[in-house]
Amino acid sequence: MLSEIVASVIAFSIGSNNTSNAFGVSVGCGVLSFRSALILIGLFVTLGSLTQRRVMETVGSIASLNREIVLLVLIVSAVMIVVANIKRLPVSSHQAIIGSIVGAGVATGSARLGVLASIILSWILSPAGALVLAVLIYTLLERLISELPVFSAERLLYVMLILSGILVAYNTGANELAAALAPVVSAGLLPPLEASLIGSASLFAGAALLGGRVVETVGKGITNLDPLSGFSAQLSAGLTVLAFTFLGMPVSTTYCLVGGIVGVGLLKGVRAVRVNLIKRIVSMWVMAPLLAFSASYLLTIALVR
Amino acid sequence: MKLFRRFSFGRTEKEVIELFREHMNTVKMACEVFLMALETDDKGLFNQVCELERAGDRLRREIALKLYGGAFLPAMRGTLYKLAETVDEILDMLEDTAIDYLRLNLHLDEEVREMCVRVAKINVKMSRDLIEAFNALRSGESLENRTVKIRAREREIDVLRNRIYEKLVKKDVESYWEGKILSDFIDHLVYVSDIIEDAADLIQILNVSLR
Numbered sequence: 482m483l484s485e486i487v488a489s490v491i492a493f494s495i496g497s498n499n500t501s502n503a504f505g506v507s508v509g510c511g512v513l514s515f516r517s518a519l520i521l522i523g524l525f526v527t528l529g530s531l532t533q534r535r536v537m538e539t540v541g542s543i544a545s546l547n548r549e550i551v552l553l554v555l556i557v558s559a560v561m562i563v564v565a566n567i568k569r570l571p572v573s574s575h576q577a578i579i580g581s582i583v584g585a586g587v588a589t590g591s592a593r594l595g596v597l598a599s600i601i602l603s604w605i606l607s608p609a610g611a612l613v614l615a616v617l618i619y620t621l622l623e624r625l626i627s628e629l630p631v632f633s634a635e636r637l638l639y640v641m642l643i644l645s646g647i648l649v650a651y652n653t654g655a656n657e658l659a660a661a662l663a664p665v666v667s668a669g670l671l672p673p674l675e676a677s678l679i680g681s682a683s684l685f686a687g688a689a690l691l692g693g694r695v696v697e698t699v700g701k702g703i704t705n706l707d708p709l710s711g712f713s714a715q716l717s718a719g720l721t722v723l724a725f726t727f728l729g730m731p732v733s734t735t736y737c738l739v740g741g742i743v744g745v746g747l748l749k750g751v752r753a754v755r756v757n758l759i760k761r762i763v764s765m766w767v768m769a770p771l772l773a774f775s776a777s778y779l780l781t782i783a784l785v786r
Numbered sequence: 787m788k789l790f791r792r793f794s795f796g797r798t799e800k801e802v803i804e805l806f807r808e809h810m811n812t813v814k815m816a817c818e819v820f821l822m823a824l825e826t827d828d829k830g831l832f833n834q835v836c837e838l839e840r841a842g843d844r845l846r847r848e849i850a851l852k853l854y855g856g857a858f859l860p861a862m863r864g865t866l867y868k869l870a871e872t873v874d875e876i877l878d879m880l881e882d883t884a885i886d887y888l889r890l891n892l893h894l895d896e897e898v899r900e901m902c903v904r905v906a907k908i909n910v911k912m913s914r915d916l917i918e919a920f921n922a923l924r925s926g927e928s929l930e931n932r933t934v935k936i937r938a939r940e941r942e943i944d945v946l947r948n949r950i951y952e953k954l955v956k957k958d959v960e961s962y963w964e965g966k967i968l969s970d971f972i973d974h975l976v977y978v979s980d981i982i983e984d985a986a987d988l989i990q991i992l993n994v995s996l997r
Contacts, residue, residue: 512859627997630926632803634996635859636796708861708996 484548484670487555489683491661494562495574496522496687499657502718502734503649506711507642519692521643522650523685529654530677535729536659540579541667543596544586550781551668554581557777558661561769572769573733575660576604580773582664587774588781603730604766607721608740615717615744622709638708645712648719649734656722658684660731710749714741736766798857802849802866803924809845809873810920812838814913816880817978821906823884824899835884842877846870862995869988876913876981879974886971890964895957901950905943905975912939912982919989929993936986940979947976 504518513521546554558577565572579600586592626634654677662676671679718737725732739762816838823831849870853863894902919932950972959965 509860512856623997628926630924631862631993631996632799632924633926635862636799638996639796639859708859 484552484555484665484668485679487552487559488662488665488676489679490559491555491562491574491578492658492680492683493687494559494566495653495657495661496526496684496689497691498566498687499653499684499734500688500692502738503653504646506715507646512639512642513646515692518646519685519689521647522653522688522692523681525647525650526654526658526684527677527681529651529656530658530662530681531654531674533655533659533726534673536656536726536731537663537666537673539596539600539729540582540660540663540731543579543582543593543600544589545591546582546585546589546664546668548668548670549784550585550589551664551670553780553784554578554585554664554777557581557584557773557780561773561776565769570765570769572765573735574657575731575733576766576769577773578660578664579731580770581777583770584774584777584779585781588778589785600730603725603728603732604736607725607730607732608736608743610724611714611717611721611737611740612744612747614721615713615741616748618717619709619713619745619748622713626709638712641716642708642712645716645719648723649715652719652722652726652734653684654681656726656731657734710742710745713745714738717741717744736762796857798852798855802852802857805845805849805852806866806870806873806920807917809842809849809870810913810917812842812845813873813876813880813982814910814917816842816877817906817910817913820880820884821903821910824887824903824906829888832884832888836881839877839881842874846874859996862992865988865992865995869985869992872981872985872988873916876978876985879978879981883971883974883978886967886974889967890971895953898950898953898957901946901953902972902975905946905950905979908939908943908946909975909978909982912936912979915939916982916985916989919986923989923993929990933986933990936983940983943976943979947972950976 500518500522503522504513507513508515508518558574558581561572561577561581562574564570565577579597583592583597626637629637658677658680662671662673662680665671666673666676715738718734718741721737721740722732722734739759743759816835819831819834819838822828823835850867853867853870857863858866915932915936919929919936921927922929922932954968954972959968
């Protein structure tokens with residue numbers, strides 16, 4: 482029961498933070514009301530969670546862990562995610578969960594390093610893929626928009642902004658939430674269908690109760706980005722995460738979004754990219770899984786002994 | 787490409803576009819009524835210009851409410867509102883000019899009047915060009931010809947302004963106030979074309995705002 486509660490806390494936390502990935506820009510722009518964004522989040526996260534099991538299977542296959550160790554893994558992940566949220570550090574829930582699972586898996590000798598290697602490779606390839614895709618999408622759209630009357634171009638961006646938000650919401654259910662629920666499902670604590678429904682409900686609660694504040698911050702921060710750049714970054718992140726979801730790889734929407742923004746920034750000249758911010762994000766990208774790994778490894782060793 | 791061109795506007799966006807057309811038509815009407823008033827020296831027609839200014843105020847307020855109620859992406863909203871304000875400024879300036887004329891309470895020198903009528907005629911043409919430019923923005927046709935035409939007409943008015951002043955400095959006035967109001971009347975009349983040019987520039991900015 483405790484494991485399910487901790488998994489729900491993680492799902493709640495994903496809901497409170499990732500609502501902004503999907504609809505921060507749309508709500509900030511006034512394209513959608515927060516209420517409409519919530520309805521779309523609820524629908525498409527649940528759809529993603531119910532229709533895609535590959536990520537859940539991959540994360541569940543990283544290590545064979547018993548119920549007590551799964552609880553430990555979830556607590557370590559939840560603490561990391563909550564602390565990162567409080568300290569406003571760009572930590573992905575995937576990294577905390579996978580770092581913890583690998584730590585516990587190494588401590589118990591059940592870790593499958595081949596699976597881990599493919600996950601790490603996807604963590605490197607996904608932001609790079611989003612970067613390349615953003616450059617392509619931006620270039621194509623820029624050409625298309627230059628040939629359209631400005632009001633039609635505006636409408637096109639408007640509709641595509643909502644569609645890319647829906648795509649990100651779907652990915653949140655199919656990838657981020659699936660990774661958070663994987664330890665509970667693989668340890669047999671909950672059947673996949675129940676886990677998906679409970680996880681989606683918790684994520685929706687997080688989005689409804691705390692998502693508005695984050696959406697407001699992200700929305701106001703990102704609207705300075707011109708709509709074409711913002712949309713290209715978001716769509717490239719959404720498509721990249723979707724592709725990796727079909728491959729069964731847990732990847733972070735936030736990091737793909739960063740890859741997309743850097744791609745658009747590079748198109749506009751290297752000076753447009755805030756190098757210090759990127760350095761900070763990359764350092765957290767390396768540190769977060771290592772920290773989760775160490776904490777989980779040491780606690781598992783202590784628990785097993 | 788044809789598919790995207792058919793992309794229809796949302797309901798509020800359509801309403802905003804319609805309000806803009808109505809606003810610009812009000813400017814055209816005000817320019818025409820002003821010209822007629824100047825040609826016929828009809829005080830009642832000058833009062834009609836003031837009524838059209840009030841109609842313009844209402845339209846600007848409606849546009850603002852719809853824009854900040856969520857119509858269009860924020861990247862365009864600011865420029866669209868600035869356009870509404872600028873179009874409204876044209877009407878304000880026409881009203882000021884009409885009031886100056888009513889305050890003058892005297893007949894303009896025939897030569898000066900003739901040049902003022904020429905300025906007012908060019909203002910009418912410019913208000914029509916502005917509507918054409920806005921329609922071109924909507925349909926995606928080239929704006930270049932329209933805005934070049936507006937700029938050329940504005941330069942024509944600048945030349946007329948200098949010629950009017952050349953005449954005016956040789957004219958005796960009975961009091962300081964008569965001279966001041968006369969000078970304000972001429973300044974306001976020629977300034978209408980400057981504001982129409984500003985509105986045309988904003989239409990051009992809108993055209994590249996999402997590029």
